[in-house]
Amino acid sequence: MSKPIIATASLAGCFGCHMSILDIDDRILKLIELVDFNKSPITDIKEFSQRCNIGIIEGGCCNTENVEVLKEFRDKCDILISLGECAIMGGLPALRNGIPVKECLDEAYCDGITVGENKEKIMPNDEELPIILDKVYPLHEIVKVDYYLPGCPPRADLIWEAVVALVTGDELKIPYELVKFD
Template identity: 40%
Template structure:
Protein backbone atom coordinates (compact mmCIF):
# COMPACT_ATOMS: atom_id res chain seq x y z
CA UNK A 1 0.00 0.00 0.00
CA UNK A 2 1.25 3.50 -0.85
CA UNK A 3 2.25 5.40 2.25
CA UNK A 4 0.51 8.66 3.17
CA UNK A 5 2.86 11.62 2.74
CA UNK A 6 2.33 13.65 5.92
CA UNK A 7 3.76 17.04 6.83
CA UNK A 8 3.32 19.26 9.87
CA UNK A 9 3.98 22.98 10.12
CA UNK A 10 4.47 25.20 13.16
CA UNK A 11 3.26 28.80 12.79
CA UNK A 12 2.36 31.09 15.75
CA UNK A 13 1.74 28.44 18.40
CA UNK A 14 3.37 27.16 21.56
CA UNK A 15 4.33 23.73 20.11
CA UNK A 16 1.78 22.08 22.40
CA UNK A 17 -0.10 20.67 19.43
CA UNK A 18 3.10 19.05 18.17
CA UNK A 19 3.66 17.65 21.66
CA UNK A 20 0.27 15.95 21.33
CA UNK A 21 1.55 14.27 18.17
CA UNK A 22 4.49 12.93 20.17
CA UNK A 23 2.07 11.90 22.94
CA UNK A 24 0.78 9.17 20.63
CA UNK A 25 3.84 7.33 21.97
CA UNK A 26 4.12 3.76 20.69
CA UNK A 27 1.19 4.32 18.35
CA UNK A 28 3.61 6.40 16.27
CA UNK A 29 5.27 3.10 15.37
CA UNK A 30 1.94 1.77 14.12
CA UNK A 31 1.44 4.90 12.04
CA UNK A 32 4.97 4.71 10.67
CA UNK A 33 3.97 1.61 8.72
CA UNK A 34 1.49 3.70 6.74
CA UNK A 35 2.89 7.24 6.91
CA UNK A 36 6.00 8.97 5.63
CA UNK A 37 6.81 12.11 7.63
CA UNK A 38 8.05 14.27 4.75
CA UNK A 39 8.34 17.62 6.59
CA UNK A 40 7.92 18.65 10.23
CA UNK A 41 9.71 20.29 13.15
CA UNK A 42 9.96 16.71 14.37
CA UNK A 43 12.12 15.54 11.44
CA UNK A 44 15.27 16.90 9.83
CA UNK A 45 13.94 18.08 6.46
CA UNK A 46 14.67 21.70 5.53
CA UNK A 47 12.48 22.25 2.45
CA UNK A 48 8.76 21.70 2.12
CA UNK A 49 8.18 19.06 -0.59
CA UNK A 50 6.44 19.84 -3.88
CA UNK A 51 3.60 17.39 -3.18
CA UNK A 52 2.16 16.29 0.15
CA UNK A 53 -1.00 14.30 0.87
CA UNK A 54 -1.83 15.79 4.30
CA UNK A 55 -0.41 18.75 6.22
CA UNK A 56 -1.33 19.48 9.85
CA UNK A 57 -0.71 23.12 10.75
CA UNK A 58 -0.33 24.36 14.31
CA UNK A 59 -0.68 28.01 15.22
CA UNK A 60 -2.26 31.21 13.98
CA UNK A 61 -1.02 33.36 11.11
CA UNK A 62 0.70 36.35 12.73
CA UNK A 63 3.31 37.57 10.29
CA UNK A 64 4.13 37.92 6.61
CA UNK A 65 6.44 34.92 6.95
CA UNK A 66 3.62 32.81 8.43
CA UNK A 67 1.30 33.79 5.59
CA UNK A 68 3.91 33.00 2.94
CA UNK A 69 4.56 29.56 4.45
CA UNK A 70 0.84 28.83 4.70
CA UNK A 71 0.14 29.79 1.10
CA UNK A 72 3.08 27.71 -0.16
CA UNK A 73 1.96 24.70 1.86
CA UNK A 74 -1.63 25.07 0.64
CA UNK A 75 -0.47 24.97 -2.99
CA UNK A 76 1.48 21.77 -2.37
CA UNK A 77 -0.95 19.91 -0.09
CA UNK A 78 -3.98 17.83 -1.04
CA UNK A 79 -5.64 17.96 2.41
CA UNK A 80 -4.87 20.74 4.86
CA UNK A 81 -5.72 20.37 8.56
CA UNK A 82 -6.01 23.23 11.05
CA UNK A 83 -4.50 21.59 14.12
CA UNK A 84 -5.56 23.04 17.45
CA UNK A 85 -7.43 26.12 18.62
CA UNK A 86 -4.77 28.64 17.50
CA UNK A 87 -5.02 27.40 13.91
CA UNK A 88 -8.82 27.06 14.12
CA UNK A 89 -9.75 30.36 15.85
CA UNK A 90 -6.59 32.39 16.54
CA UNK A 91 -6.84 31.52 20.26
CA UNK A 92 -3.82 32.64 22.33
CA UNK A 93 -1.89 34.54 19.61
CA UNK A 94 -5.07 36.49 18.81
CA UNK A 95 -5.18 37.89 22.35
CA UNK A 96 -3.00 40.73 21.07
CA UNK A 97 -5.51 41.72 18.38
CA UNK A 98 -7.33 44.36 20.43
CA UNK A 99 -4.08 46.10 21.49
CA UNK A 100 -2.41 46.96 18.21
CA UNK A 101 1.18 46.15 17.27
CA UNK A 102 2.59 49.37 18.73
CA UNK A 103 1.33 48.58 22.20
CA UNK A 104 2.51 44.97 21.97
CA UNK A 105 6.04 46.05 20.98
CA UNK A 106 6.22 48.70 23.68
CA UNK A 107 5.02 46.28 26.33
CA UNK A 108 7.41 43.49 25.34
CA UNK A 109 10.57 45.48 24.59
CA UNK A 110 10.22 48.60 26.75
CA UNK A 111 7.88 48.27 29.71
CA UNK A 112 9.09 44.82 30.77
CA UNK A 113 12.78 45.43 30.03
CA UNK A 114 14.84 47.04 32.80
CA UNK A 115 18.17 47.07 30.93
CA UNK A 116 18.31 49.24 27.78
CA UNK A 117 14.63 49.15 26.85
CA UNK A 118 14.11 49.73 23.12
CA UNK A 119 12.31 48.18 20.17
CA UNK A 120 14.94 46.41 17.98
CA UNK A 121 15.49 48.07 14.61
CA UNK A 122 16.20 44.75 12.83
CA UNK A 123 15.59 41.05 13.22
CA UNK A 124 11.89 41.18 14.04
CA UNK A 125 9.21 39.37 12.00
CA UNK A 126 6.93 41.55 9.90
CA UNK A 127 3.86 41.22 12.07
CA UNK A 128 0.36 41.43 10.70
CA UNK A 129 -1.99 43.81 12.46
CA UNK A 130 -3.91 40.81 13.74
CA UNK A 131 -3.15 37.14 14.41
CA UNK A 132 -5.79 35.21 12.48
CA UNK A 133 -6.83 31.59 11.95
CA UNK A 134 -5.75 29.67 8.84
CA UNK A 135 -9.11 29.86 7.08
CA UNK A 136 -8.80 33.66 6.92
CA UNK A 137 -6.14 33.09 4.25
CA UNK A 138 -6.61 29.69 2.60
CA UNK A 139 -9.10 26.85 2.26
CA UNK A 140 -8.94 24.47 5.22
CA UNK A 141 -10.18 20.92 4.69
CA UNK A 142 -10.41 19.69 8.28
CA UNK A 143 -10.55 21.50 11.62
CA UNK A 144 -9.31 19.72 14.75
CA UNK A 145 -10.00 21.97 17.76
CA UNK A 146 -8.48 21.59 21.21
CA UNK A 147 -5.72 23.28 23.16
CA UNK A 148 -4.10 21.01 22.39
CA UNK A 149 -6.14 18.27 20.69
CA UNK A 150 -5.51 15.02 22.54
CA UNK A 151 -3.20 12.32 21.24
CA UNK A 152 -6.26 10.03 21.01
CA UNK A 153 -8.00 12.57 18.77
CA UNK A 154 -4.98 12.88 16.49
CA UNK A 155 -4.50 9.13 16.27
CA UNK A 156 -8.17 8.68 15.41
CA UNK A 157 -7.99 11.37 12.70
CA UNK A 158 -4.78 10.08 11.14
CA UNK A 159 -6.01 6.48 11.21
CA UNK A 160 -9.17 7.51 9.36
CA UNK A 161 -7.14 9.33 6.72
CA UNK A 162 -4.85 6.34 6.23
CA UNK A 163 -7.89 4.12 5.75
CA UNK A 164 -9.44 6.58 3.31
CA UNK A 165 -12.35 7.40 5.62
CA UNK A 166 -13.65 10.82 6.60
CA UNK A 167 -12.42 11.59 10.09
CA UNK A 168 -15.46 11.85 12.41
CA UNK A 169 -14.26 14.01 15.25
CA UNK A 170 -17.62 14.93 16.76
CA UNK A 171 -17.21 12.82 19.88
CA UNK A 172 -13.60 13.47 20.76
CA UNK A 173 -12.89 17.12 20.10
CA UNK A 174 -13.71 20.28 21.98
CA UNK A 175 -12.31 23.78 22.20
CA UNK A 176 -9.87 24.47 25.03
CA UNK A 177 -8.01 21.96 27.16
Protein backbone atom coordinates (compact mmCIF):
# COMPACT_ATOMS: atom_id res chain seq x y z
CA MET A 1 0.00 0.00 0.00
CA SER A 2 1.32 3.47 -0.82
CA LYS A 3 2.11 5.88 1.96
CA PRO A 4 -0.31 8.61 3.01
CA ILE A 5 0.50 11.98 1.48
CA ILE A 6 0.74 15.22 3.45
CA ALA A 7 0.56 18.78 2.15
CA THR A 8 1.23 21.85 4.30
CA ALA A 9 0.91 25.61 3.92
CA SER A 10 1.43 28.78 5.91
CA LEU A 11 -1.23 31.45 5.33
CA ALA A 12 -1.31 34.49 7.64
CA GLY A 13 1.17 32.85 9.99
CA CYS A 14 4.79 33.34 10.98
CA PHE A 15 6.10 29.90 10.01
CA GLY A 16 6.54 29.16 13.71
CA CYS A 17 4.20 26.18 13.39
CA HIS A 18 6.26 24.80 10.52
CA MET A 19 9.34 25.27 12.71
CA SER A 20 7.54 23.25 15.33
CA ILE A 21 6.97 20.47 12.77
CA LEU A 22 10.74 20.40 12.23
CA ASP A 23 11.16 20.40 15.99
CA ILE A 24 10.24 16.70 16.06
CA ASP A 25 14.02 16.33 15.57
CA ASP A 26 15.24 12.90 14.45
CA ARG A 27 11.68 11.60 14.31
CA ILE A 28 11.57 13.35 10.96
CA LEU A 29 13.37 10.26 9.63
CA LYS A 30 10.55 8.08 10.95
CA LEU A 31 8.04 10.55 9.51
CA ILE A 32 9.35 10.17 5.97
CA GLU A 33 9.08 6.42 6.37
CA LEU A 34 5.45 6.84 7.36
CA VAL A 35 4.32 9.50 4.87
CA ASP A 36 5.17 11.30 1.65
CA PHE A 37 5.03 15.06 1.27
CA ASN A 38 3.44 16.91 -1.61
CA LYS A 39 2.87 20.69 -1.79
CA SER A 40 4.67 22.10 1.22
CA PRO A 41 7.30 24.71 2.11
CA ILE A 42 9.24 21.83 3.69
CA THR A 43 9.70 20.12 0.32
CA ASP A 44 9.47 23.38 -1.64
CA ILE A 45 6.87 21.78 -3.91
CA LYS A 46 4.78 24.77 -5.01
CA GLU A 47 1.75 23.10 -6.61
CA PHE A 48 -0.32 20.04 -5.86
CA SER A 49 0.68 17.22 -8.18
CA GLN A 50 -1.80 14.72 -6.77
CA ARG A 51 -4.62 14.34 -4.28
CA CYS A 52 -3.40 14.32 -0.64
CA ASN A 53 -4.65 12.51 2.45
CA ILE A 54 -3.78 15.16 5.02
CA GLY A 55 -3.54 18.93 4.67
CA ILE A 56 -1.94 20.86 7.51
CA ILE A 57 -2.40 24.62 7.54
CA GLU A 58 -0.89 27.24 9.80
CA GLY A 59 -2.11 30.84 9.88
CA GLY A 60 -5.54 32.37 9.40
CA CYS A 61 -6.96 34.05 6.30
CA CYS A 62 -6.11 37.75 6.00
CA ASN A 63 -6.36 38.20 2.22
CA THR A 64 -7.94 36.74 -0.91
CA GLU A 65 -4.87 34.66 -1.74
CA ASN A 66 -5.09 32.93 1.66
CA VAL A 67 -8.72 32.05 0.95
CA GLU A 68 -7.82 30.68 -2.47
CA VAL A 69 -5.04 28.46 -1.08
CA LEU A 70 -7.25 27.29 1.77
CA LYS A 71 -10.07 26.32 -0.62
CA GLU A 72 -7.61 24.47 -2.82
CA PHE A 73 -6.39 22.53 0.20
CA ARG A 74 -9.96 21.68 1.14
CA ASP A 75 -10.57 20.44 -2.39
CA LYS A 76 -7.42 18.38 -2.66
CA CYS A 77 -7.00 16.96 0.86
CA ASP A 78 -9.19 14.35 2.53
CA ILE A 79 -8.47 15.63 6.03
CA LEU A 80 -7.70 19.22 6.93
CA ILE A 81 -5.92 20.21 10.15
CA SER A 82 -5.79 23.73 11.62
CA LEU A 83 -2.33 24.04 13.08
CA GLY A 84 -1.77 26.69 15.75
CA GLU A 85 -3.56 29.67 17.24
CA CYS A 86 -3.63 31.80 14.06
CA ALA A 87 -5.36 29.04 12.10
CA ILE A 88 -7.76 28.42 14.98
CA MET A 89 -8.61 31.96 16.10
CA GLY A 90 -6.82 34.40 13.80
CA GLY A 91 -3.97 34.90 16.23
CA LEU A 92 -1.69 37.89 16.16
CA PRO A 93 -2.83 39.17 12.73
CA ALA A 94 -6.39 39.17 14.12
CA LEU A 95 -5.44 41.93 16.56
CA ARG A 96 -6.61 44.21 13.74
CA ASN A 97 -10.07 42.66 13.79
CA GLY A 98 -12.54 45.15 15.17
CA ILE A 99 -10.56 48.01 13.61
CA PRO A 100 -11.83 49.11 10.18
CA VAL A 101 -9.41 48.18 7.34
CA LYS A 102 -9.24 51.83 6.25
CA GLU A 103 -7.90 52.80 9.67
CA CYS A 104 -5.30 50.02 9.55
CA LEU A 105 -4.10 51.01 6.06
CA ASP A 106 -3.98 54.70 6.99
CA GLU A 107 -1.88 53.84 10.01
CA ALA A 108 0.45 51.58 8.03
CA TYR A 109 0.99 53.73 4.94
CA CYS A 110 -0.02 57.32 5.74
CA ASP A 111 -0.30 58.42 9.34
CA GLY A 112 1.76 55.98 11.41
CA ILE A 113 4.72 57.46 13.27
CA THR A 114 7.15 55.17 11.44
CA VAL A 115 5.87 56.16 7.99
CA GLY A 116 8.35 58.18 5.98
CA GLU A 117 7.31 60.83 3.51
CA ASN A 118 4.06 59.93 1.75
CA LYS A 119 2.43 63.26 0.94
CA GLU A 120 0.27 61.88 -1.83
CA LYS A 121 -0.99 59.21 0.58
CA ILE A 122 -0.20 56.37 -1.80
CA MET A 123 -1.36 52.93 -0.77
CA PRO A 124 -0.32 49.63 -2.39
CA ASN A 125 -2.98 49.06 -5.00
CA ASP A 126 -1.54 46.86 -7.74
CA GLU A 127 -3.89 44.33 -9.27
CA GLU A 128 -1.20 41.68 -8.70
CA LEU A 129 -1.61 42.10 -4.96
CA PRO A 130 -4.19 40.05 -3.08
CA ILE A 131 -6.96 42.10 -1.55
CA ILE A 132 -6.89 42.40 2.19
CA LEU A 133 -10.03 41.06 3.92
CA ASP A 134 -12.25 43.03 6.28
CA LYS A 135 -10.82 40.97 9.12
CA VAL A 136 -8.61 37.95 9.70
CA TYR A 137 -10.68 34.77 9.63
CA PRO A 138 -10.02 31.50 11.43
CA LEU A 139 -9.85 28.68 8.88
CA HIS A 140 -12.99 26.91 10.07
CA GLU A 141 -15.06 30.05 9.46
CA ILE A 142 -14.26 29.67 5.73
CA VAL A 143 -14.04 25.91 5.05
CA LYS A 144 -14.77 22.76 7.02
CA VAL A 145 -11.82 21.82 9.19
CA ASP A 146 -11.51 18.29 10.60
CA TYR A 147 -8.97 18.62 13.40
CA TYR A 148 -7.37 21.36 15.48
CA LEU A 149 -3.95 21.43 17.10
CA PRO A 150 -3.72 24.48 19.37
CA GLY A 151 -0.56 26.18 20.57
CA CYS A 152 1.72 29.05 19.66
CA PRO A 153 3.38 27.07 18.33
CA PRO A 154 1.71 23.67 18.89
CA ARG A 155 4.24 21.51 20.71
CA ALA A 156 6.30 19.30 18.38
CA ASP A 157 5.21 16.27 20.41
CA LEU A 158 1.56 17.17 19.87
CA ILE A 159 2.04 17.41 16.11
CA TRP A 160 3.96 14.14 16.09
CA GLU A 161 1.42 12.26 18.19
CA ALA A 162 -1.49 13.59 16.15
CA VAL A 163 0.01 12.83 12.75
CA VAL A 164 1.13 9.34 13.81
CA ALA A 165 -2.30 8.56 15.29
CA LEU A 166 -3.98 9.78 12.11
CA VAL A 167 -1.71 7.76 9.84
CA THR A 168 -1.65 4.55 11.87
CA GLY A 169 -5.28 4.73 13.00
CA ASP A 170 -4.25 4.36 16.63
CA GLU A 171 -6.19 6.15 19.33
CA LEU A 172 -4.77 9.58 20.12
CA LYS A 173 -4.02 10.07 23.80
CA ILE A 174 -2.87 13.58 24.47
CA PRO A 175 -0.93 14.18 27.70
CA TYR A 176 -2.11 17.31 29.60
CA GLU A 177 1.12 19.27 29.05
CA LEU A 178 0.85 19.09 25.26
CA VAL A 179 -2.30 21.13 24.74
CA LYS A 180 -1.42 24.76 25.37
CA PHE A 181 -2.71 27.97 23.85
CA ASP A 182 0.65 29.76 24.06
